[in-house]
Amino acid sequence: MYLAQQHVKGGKRWFIRESYAEGTRLLSRNLMDLGPNPGRYIVYPGGNAFYIHENIGDRLDQLCVSYRPEDLDDLFYPFLNREIRYRLEWVAHRGVSRQPGRPKMTSERSQSAMRHPFDKRRLHFLKFGRMRQKNLDRMPDKWFHPMDGKSRDEVEQYFITMETRLKPREVKQYVFVSLDLQRHFTQQFAPTAPHILDPEEVDDHLIKEVCRIHRDRQFWRGQDPDDRLHPYLVRYLVMYFDFDYPTRGLWENLVKQFMDGRRDYHPPKRVVIKMKRIAELFGTSPSELKRMTREELARLFRRKAQKLHPDKGGSHDAFVELAEAYHRLLRGKN
Numbered sequence: 435m436y437l438a439q440q441h442v443k444g445g446k447r448w449f450i451r452e453s454y455a456e457g458t459r460l461l462s463r464n465l466m467d468l469g470p471n472p473g474r475y476i477v478y479p480g481g482n483a484f485y486i487h488e489n490i491g492d493r494l495d496q497l498c499v500s501y502r503p504e505d506l507d508d509l510f511y512p513f514l515n516r517e518i519r520y521r522l523e524w525v526a527h528r529g530v531s532r533q534p535g536r537p538k539m540t541s542e543r544s545q546s547a548m549r550h551p552f553d554k555r556r557l558h559f560l561k562f563g564r565m566r567q568k569n570l571d572r573m574p575d576k577w578f579h580p581m582d583g584k585s586r587d588e589v590e591q592y593f594i595t596m597e598t599r600l601k602p603r604e605v606k607q608y609v610f611v612s613l614d615l616q617r618h619f620t621q622q623f624a625p626t627a628p629h630i631l632d633p634e635e636v637d638d639h640l641i642k643e644v645c646r647i648h649r650d651r652q653f654w655r656g657q658d659p660d661d662r663l664h665p666y667l668v669r670y671l672v673m674y675f676d677f678d679y680p681t682r683g684l685w686e687n688l689v690k691q692f693m694d695g696r697r698d699y700h701p702p703k704r705v706v707i708k709m710k711r712i713a714e715l716f717g718t719s720p721s722e723l724k725r726m727t728r729e730e731l732a733r734l735f736r737r738k739a740q741k742l743h744p745d746k747g748g749s750h751d752a753f754v755e756l757a758e759a760y761h762r763l764l765r766g767k768n
Contacts, residue, residue, distance in 0.1 A: 451463060557577065
């Protein structure tokens with residue numbers, strides 16, 4: 435049993451869900467819709483005490499879900515009154531929820547086989563913040579246990595929660611490392627200085643890698659994916675194009691100067707997309723694009739990106755052009 439967030443009609447709603455086994459597949463289902471504010475189910479009788487409203491327990495009992503009172507406390511703990519949460523922090527170790535009734539695989543070997551490389555790379559960066567992941571295969575097995583016996587939805591909800599801890603300067607690096615984009619480049623600095631690489635080439639590999647994961651049956655853990663690019667993966671395109679790499683340091687600037695100063699090196703020509711063409715790609719007027727906030731523009735980009743996705747019969751070139759146009763619009767809204 436776990437707490438999941440989902441964007442519904444432009445707003446965020448929360449659900450209590452559980453993972454369950456169906457044969458060899460691990461699927462997920464909704465148990466209860468908590469609405470946009472799960473905190474309204476927390477009752478404060480006085481002092482530092484709190485309890486979860488009886489409606490939650492009644493609903494879970496109707497569904498014959500096995501749980502303990504402390505499991506509900508763990509689910510709703512992030513929405514607890516901040517002052518009370520601060521006072522209770524020293525007596526409670528939160529963050530790792532105790533979840534009963536979790537479907538277990540038949541052996542540790544089968545659990546290990548379900549761990550997707552994409553999940554491993556994400557977890558490694560979130561724990562250590564390192565661009566180089568050469569020691570990934572030597573990580574202790576117990577570090578991957580939070581991903582074992584969970585449906586794809588529960589794994590993604592786990593990462594969504596952890597990704598909130600990323601600093602803005604780390605987000606784009608996180609996507610670069612998680613998708614293992616450095617393996618497409620031979621330059622020695624590629625794993626640690628991706629901002630020096632040809633941005634158009636990086637963007638192209640990014641899109642191809644997202645599409646590859648979308649078609650990877652191992653990634654879905656038995657879940658049947660839609661033809662459209664799932665929001666699980668769309669969010670990584672948004673994270674990549676919404677953020678920039680950290681400001682270059684002295685070493686990176688020296689490398690950049692060396693590359694630009696070589697006689698046989700020619701910086702890639704960037705294609706300038708006119709505003710009229712950008713408006714055509716987004717299906718709206720230039721004035722409307724200028725009026726939009728970053729959030730409104732991001733939502734429009736996601737809709738258009740799903741329509742132009744190559745797996746949906748769209749044009750690869752148009753998809754890349756849309757991403758470049760979106761990046762240009764974002765730069766103008768800083």
